[in-house]
Amino acid sequence: MIYLDNSATTKPFQEVVETYAKVASTYFGNPSSLHSLGMQSEGLIGESRNRIAQILGIKSNEIIFTSGGTEGNNIAIKGTARAKQSRGKHLITTQVEHASADEAFLQLEREGFDVTYLPVDQEGRVSVEQVKNAIRPDTILISMIHVNNETGTILPIEEIGELLKSYPQTLFHVDHVQGVTKVPLDLKKSRIDLCTFSAHKFHGLKGNGFLFVREGLRIDALFHGGTQESRLRAGTENVAGIVAMAKALRMSFEQDPKRKELEQLRHYLITHLKKLDGVVLNSPEQMAAPHIVNFSIPGVKPEVIVQSLTAKEIYVSTKSACSSKASEPSRVLLAMGISEERANSGIRVSFSFETTVAELDQLITGLKGIIPELLEVVNT
Structure with a gap:
């Protein structure tokens, strides 16, 4: 898991x-x-x-x-x-x-x-x-x-x-x-x-x-x-x-010394997400917490991504857990001037001090396998 x-x-x-x-x-x-x-x-x-x-x-x-x-x-x-x-x-x-x-x-x-x-x-x-x-x-x-x-x-x-x-x-x-x-x-x-x-x-x-x-x-x-x-x-x-x-x-x-590792993990994930076709980063790259990365795959319903990753025992979320079951676009992303299409397809990945590079590699591999198929459906 x-x-x-x-x-x-x-x-x-x-x-x-x-x-x-x-x-x-x-x-x-x-x-x-x-x-x-x-x-x-x-x-x-x-x-x-x-x-x-x-x-x-x-x-x-x-x-x-x-x-x-x-x-x-x-x-x-x-x-x-x-x-x-x-x-x-x-x-x-x-x-x-x-x-x-x-x-x-x-x-x-x-x-x-x-x-x-x-x-x-x-x-x-x-x-x-x-x-x-x-x-x-x-x-x-x-x-x-x-x-x-x-x-x-x-x-x-x-x-x-x-x-x-x-x-x-x-x-x-x-x-x-x-x-x-x-x-x-x-x-x-x-x-x-x-x-x-x-x-x-x-x-x-x-x-x-x-x-x-x-x-x-x-x-x-x-x-x-x-x-x-x-x-x-x-x-x-x-x-x-x-x-x-x-x-x-x-x-x-007591895990404060690991904060630098979180920052490195965040940079690692962002670098690889930017290489994936169809992925758009929503989180700022600077002046941001070291444990949260938000991105969108415009045109793809975020719950489809979440469930597809869940099938691989990789657990991410859409927006705030308190609002994740609501179907409307993220009001936070909309407030940032992000389009409704992007705001409606946001995915949030969030780490703990126990998160590893190997786990992020599996997430990236999972996305590489899922995204092309979903985008093909959207574009046909």
Whole structure:
């Protein structure tokens, strides 16, 4: 099996799965309970919070545990907008956000907020100047994805954060789900107020994530009940998932020296894709994450490519996994000015630190066998 869909989800580390099983079976007490089993569970949550904070260079009280990226984005975006609306109702984002952020902004528009969706250039990037020109006196939030989940394009988060030092009343949220462990980001230096993470993107388990909320910042909760997670995320914590997530994050960061190898793999794949007739590259070659390559075979349905490769036990994807079953063209590629035909045939290949050149060679060989036959059908 050759798994090249790591942007959709990564395979959990075996040690992470074992940690989850041990905690789930041994430390099963409700962390809100006052007895010793509950206190043990609460202690494990605190220890995990401290470890994550140490890895990211933030404070432990700035971490809110969630169920993943979608919930984190919704809490950050809706929670900030609703909490700060007395000061203003203008929000800024981009046209290439993950569906969980994009849909959150559409909901806020229905609630009466004014949202500016910044257009992107042909590489899927916005400029600092665009952001500066869009800011108004009533702008309360700027929210952007760091690494685009479909193309791997890196947005200039650090530079935008530097700009926002001059706008202290405007909060800055970053979706770092695709970038964490692959593309470095200093939360403090980038003047980020809120930042979203998801465990299953760095070899943790699905259903776990966390949201960085800068100390002193107050935003509204989405749902209510208990006092967990500083009253920002009510509900009994997933203790085993949290402990496993902290371990997965540590183990993933320990693979940082392999980042150069990912860059080399990306260059290798792009070089060979450009030699294939009918293939057009959608991802930028520069200023992009080292683990994502997006390309199109215009005129060919992407699901046909995916299923043909699946038959060879090679697994890739079309667009974001959250939107891959929808038949419409990728809105991210359309926003980049790519034609509807290309946007309707995008394929995403995404690596992990375990991906090898030999695996990419098999992908390339598989494509060489599939593409000519499909193009012949299209052209007849």
